[in-house]
Amino acid sequence: MDHDKLLNLGAELGRRLMTSGAEIYRVEESVERLLSAYGADPQVFAIPTCLIVSVNTPDGHPITRMCRIPAHGTDIELLERCNELCRHLCREPLPLEEAQALVDHLEPDRRQFSPWVLLLGYTAAAAFFSLFFGGGLRDCLAAALCGMAVGACLLFGQRFTGSNVFFRTLICSAVAAGMALLLVRAGLGQSQEYITIGTLMVLVPGMALTNAMREIMAGDIISGLTRTAEVLLVATAIALGTAIPLVFSSPF
Amino acid sequence: MWECFSVYFLPCLWAFCACVGFGLVFNIQGRGILICGFGAALGWLVYLLSTRYLAGDIVSAFLASAVIGFYSEVMARVRRCPVTGYLQVALLPLVPGAGIYHAMQYCVAGNTELFLSTLLHTIGFAAALSVGAMLITSLLRALLPRLHLGGH
Numbered sequence: 001m002d003h004d005k006l007l008n009l010g011a012e013l014g015r016r017l018m019t020s021g022a023e024i025y026r027v028e029e030s031v032e033r034l035l036s037a038y039g040a041d042p043q044v045f046a047i048p049t050c051l052i053v054s055v056n057t058p059d060g061h062p063i064t065r066m067c068r069i070p071a072h073g074t075d076i077e078l079l080e081r082c083n084e085l086c087r088h089l090c091r092e093p094l095p096l097e098e099a100q101a102l103v104d105h106l107e108p109d110r111r112q113f114s115p116w117v118l119l120l121g122y123t124a125a126a127a128f129f130s131l132f133f134g135g136g137l138r139d140c141l142a143a144a145l146c147g148m149a150v151g152a153c154l155l156f157g158q159r160f161t162g163s164n165v166f167f168r169t170l171i172c173s174a175v176a177a178g179m180a181l182l183l184v185r186a187g188l189g190q191s192q193e194y195i196t197i198g199t200l201m202v203l204v205p206g207m208a209l210t211n212a213m214r215e216i217m218a219g220d221i222i223s224g225l226t227r228t229a230e231v232l233l234v235a236t237a238i239a240l241g242t243a244i245p246l247v248f249s250s251p252f
Numbered sequence: 253m254w255e256c257f258s259v260y261f262l263p264c265l266w267a268f269c270a271c272v273g274f275g276l277v278f279n280i281q282g283r284g285i286l287i288c289g290f291g292a293a294l295g296w297l298v299y300l301l302s303t304r305y306l307a308g309d310i311v312s313a314f315l316a317s318a319v320i321g322f323y324s325e326v327m328a329r330v331r332r333c334p335v336t337g338y339l340q341v342a343l344l345p346l347v348p349g350a351g352i353y354h355a356m357q358y359c360v361a362g363n364t365e366l367f368l369s370t371l372l373h374t375i376g377f378a379a380a381l382s383v384g385a386m387l388i389t390s391l392l393r394a395l396l397p398r399l400h401l402g403g404h
Contacts (some may be wrong), residue, residue, distance in 0.1 A: 021278075026334065026336070076279055079336060079337065080334060080337070083334045112279060118276060121273045124269060125271075128269040128270035131266045132345065200353055201344075204353055206344075206347030206351075206352060206378075210382050211340070213379050218386065235352045235355070235356045239356030240360060243357075
C-alpha cells in the first residue's frame with residue numbers, strides 16, 4: 001500500500017473535520033480509526049490551529065504531514081458528511097484513489113443555505129433572544145433590525161471588517177449597540193439592554209467557553225486553554241465595541 | 253393558567269425559535285434543525301423548573317445540561333449523526349453569554365470587584381454545563397456499548 005497516499009487521505013479528512021468545527025477528540029479519534037482500518041499505526045495530534053498526522057511505512061520509514069487550520073466557523077452539515085464517510089471507510093476500506101476522490105467531494109457537494117437564509121437566521125436569533133431575555137414586542141422588532149445589521153456585517157462586510165476576529169467582533173458589536181441606541185431614541189425599542197444583549201448573543205462566545213471547558217474535561221488541556229484565551233479576547237472586543245456608541249452618545 | 257403559560261411556555265417557545273435561527277447559521281440541514289430547537293426548549297424548561305425548587309442556578313444548569321446531553325446522545329444515536337451539532341445548539345439558551353458580556357462591561361468600566369465575581373460565576377456556570385453534558389456522554393458510552401449505533 002502507498003503510505004504517502006494513505007497519509008494524505010487521513011490528513012485531508014482530519015482537516016475537513018477540523019474546519020467544520022468538530023471537537024479535538026473527535027478529529028483525533030476519527031483519523032486514527034481511519035488509518036488503522038487501512039492497517040497503519042498512526043499518531044495523531046490536533047490543537048485548534050494545527051493537525052499533525054504521522055505514520056510509519058512497513059520498512060520503518062516515518063512520514064509526517066502537518067496541516068495549518070485557518071479560522072473557521074461551525075458547519076454541521078460538513079461535519080455529518082465527514083463522519084459518515086469516515087465510518088463508511090472504516091467498515092469497508094475502499095481503494096485509496098476512490099477514497100481520496102470521495103474526500104475531495106465532501107466540501108463542494110455539501111448542501112448550504114444561501115446568504116439570505118443565513119441573514120434570516122441571524123435576524124431570527126437576535127429577535128427571539130431579546131424576547132427570551134424578557135424584552136417586549138417592540139424590543140423584538142428592534143433587535144431583529146440590529147441582528148440583520150450584524151448578520152450583514154458578518155456575511156457581506158468582509159472587506160470592511162477584515163479577517164481579524166478581534167476587530168471584526170469589535171465593529172459588529174459597535175454596530176449592534178449603536179443601532180440599539182438609535183432605535184430606542186427613535187422610539188421603536190423600549191429597553192436598550194434587552195435589545196443589545198439579544199443581538200450580542202449572535203457574537204458572544206458563550207458556546208466557545210462551554211466548548212473550552214468540555215475540552216479541558218476531556219483531557220485536551222492545550223486546546224482548552226487556547227480556546228479560553230480566544231473567548232476572553234472576543235469578550236473584551238464585544239465590551240469595547242458596545243462601549244464606543246455609548247461614549248459618543250453621552251454628550252447628546 | 254396564564255402564569256404557567258407566560259412563565260414556562262413562552263420562554264421555551266422563544267428559545268426554540270432562536271435556536272432554529274442559530275441552526276441556520278451553523279448550516280444544520282433537514283429535520284436536525286427542529287431536533288435542536290426541541291432540545292433547547294426542553295433544556296430551558298428543566299432549568300426553569302429546577303431553579304424554582306433547587307437553591308442556586310449552577311446546580312440547575314448542571315441538571316439542565318445533563319438532560320440536554322441525554323436528549324442529544326439519544327437523538328444522535330437514532331439519526332446516526334455526531335452529537336456535536338445537537339449539543340451545541342441545544343445548550344445555547346443556557347450558555348452564559350450575558351454573563352461574559354456583563355463581566356467584560358465591568359472590566360472596561362474599571363469595576364474590578366464586580367468583574368471578578370461575575371467572571372467567576374460565569375466560569376462556574378460554564379463548567380457546570382460542560383460537566384453535565386460530559387458526564388452523560390461518558391455514562392452512556394460505558395453503559396451502552398452494544399447500542400452504540402452512532403459509533404464506528
